[in-house]
Amino acid sequence: MQKFIKNQLKQKGFKMTNQRKMILQVLENTDTCLSAEEIFMLVKDINPSVCLTTIYRTIEILIKNNLLTKIDVGDNRYRYEIRTNKHHHHAVCLKCKKMICLEGCPMDYFEKQIKDKVNFTITGHRLEFYGYCLECK
Amino acid sequence: MQKFIKNQLKQKGFKMTNQRKMILQVLENTDTCLSAEEIFMLVKDINPSVCLTTIYRTIEILIKNNLLTKIDVGDNRYRYEIRTNKHHHHAVCLKCKKMICLEGCPMDYFEKQIKDKVNFTITGHRLEFYGYCLECK
DNA sequence: GGGTAATTGCAAATGGTTTGCAATTAGATG
DNA sequence: CATCTAATTGCAAACCATTTGCAATTACCC
Incomplete structure (x- = not known):
C-alpha cells in the first residue's frame, strides 16, 4: 500500500522526501481518521524537526491525487484518511x-x-x- | 413553520428579538444551505445594523435545539439549513x-x-x- | 558529484468562528 | 403603562485551523 502511494507520487513528479515518508507511515498505521494536528504530533514522535505546514502541504498533494480523503465531523477541523480501494x-x-x-x-x-x-x-x-x-x- | 420554531424557542425561554426573526426569515426563504456569512449578508439587506456575531450565536441556539443542521462541503466553512420534518x-x-x-x-x-x-x-x-x-x- | 527544480521550515497572514464586556432590549411583574 | 432584570446585542479583540511568501535545503536526474 505504502508502495502504491509512493509510486503514484513518483509517477507524477513528486519527490519522496523523509517528511512525506513519515506522514504516509503515520497515516497507514492508524485505524481512525487523523486531523492535521494529530498527524503532526505523530510525525514529531518519529522526527521532531517537522513542521505543521509540511503536513498541510502533503495532505493537499495527496487529496489532489485522490490518495487521501477529507472528512468533517462538525468541530471546525478536518480529519484525513488514506483512500483505500x-x-x-x-x-x-x-x-x-x-x-x-x-x-x-x-x-x-x-x-x-x-x-x-x-x-x-x-x-x-x-x-x-x-x-x-x-x-x- | 416560522411559528413552530418561534414557539420552540419561546418555550425554552429564549427571547424573540428582531435579529432572530430576521435570521429565521432568511433561513426560511432560501432553497439552498447558507453559510453564516451569507445569512449575515441577507439579514443586512433587511436591517443593516446586525452583526455577524449575532448570526453565529443564533445559529448556535438553533442547532442546540435541533432546529438547524450544520453541513460541511469541504471548503472550510459550514452551511446551515433549517431542520425540516x-x-x-x-x-x-x-x-x-x-x-x-x-x-x-x-x-x-x-x-x-x-x-x-x-x-x-x-x-x-x-x-x-x-x-x-x-x-x- | 553538480545542477536545478521541488520541498521545507519559519514567520506571518488569512479567514471562519468564538469570546469578553458594556450597552441595549424583550417580556414578566406589579 | 412603567419598572425591573436577565437575556441579548454590537463591537473589538481573541482564537485557531489552514494558507502563503520567502530564503534555505534537499531529492534526484545527468
Whole structure:
C-alpha cells in the first residue's frame, strides 16, 4: 500500500522526501481518521524537526491525487484518511469524535435513481452516521 | 413553520428579538444551505445594523435545539439549513457548492445492520453526494 | 558529484468562528 | 403603562485551523 502511494507520487513528479515518508507511515498505521494536528504530533514522535505546514502541504498533494480523503465531523477541523480501494463509510461518535469504519455501501441503487431524477453528475458521495460509541454512551 | 420554531424557542425561554426573526426569515426563504456569512449578508439587506456575531450565536441556539443542521462541503466553512420534518439528503456541486435537496433516504435498513454489527448507538446520519450540477458540468 | 527544480521550515497572514464586556432590549411583574 | 432584570446585542479583540511568501535545503536526474 505504502508502495502504491509512493509510486503514484513518483509517477507524477513528486519527490519522496523523509517528511512525506513519515506522514504516509503515520497515516497507514492508524485505524481512525487523523486531523492535521494529530498527524503532526505523530510525525514529531518519529522526527521532531517537522513542521505543521509540511503536513498541510502533503495532505493537499495527496487529496489532489485522490490518495487521501477529507472528512468533517462538525468541530471546525478536518480529519484525513488514506483512500483505500475498499469503498466504505463511518460511524462518528458525537462525543469523542472517534470514527469507526464500516463495511459496505447501500448507495449504488440510490445513485442511479438520483441521476435520473435530478440533472446532476454524481462523482462520489459521503455518508456518516452519528451517535455514541461503546465508551461514551 | 416560522411559528413552530418561534414557539420552540419561546418555550425554552429564549427571547424573540428582531435579529432572530430576521435570521429565521432568511433561513426560511432560501432553497439552498447558507453559510453564516451569507445569512449575515441577507439579514443586512433587511436591517443593516446586525452583526455577524449575532448570526453565529443564533445559529448556535438553533442547532442546540435541533432546529438547524450544520453541513460541511469541504471548503472550510459550514452551511446551515433549517431542520425540516422531512428527512432528506443533498447533491453538492463540487464547483459552485450549490446544494440540491433530494427526497428520500435508503438508509433505514442499513442502520439496523450497523446497530447489530458494530456496538454503536446511532442517533442520525448525514449523506451527501458530490458531483457537478447542470451549469457547472 | 553538480545542477536545478521541488520541498521545507519559519514567520506571518488569512479567514471562519468564538469570546469578553458594556450597552441595549424583550417580556414578566406589579 | 412603567419598572425591573436577565437575556441579548454590537463591537473589538481573541482564537485557531489552514494558507502563503520567502530564503534555505534537499531529492534526484545527468
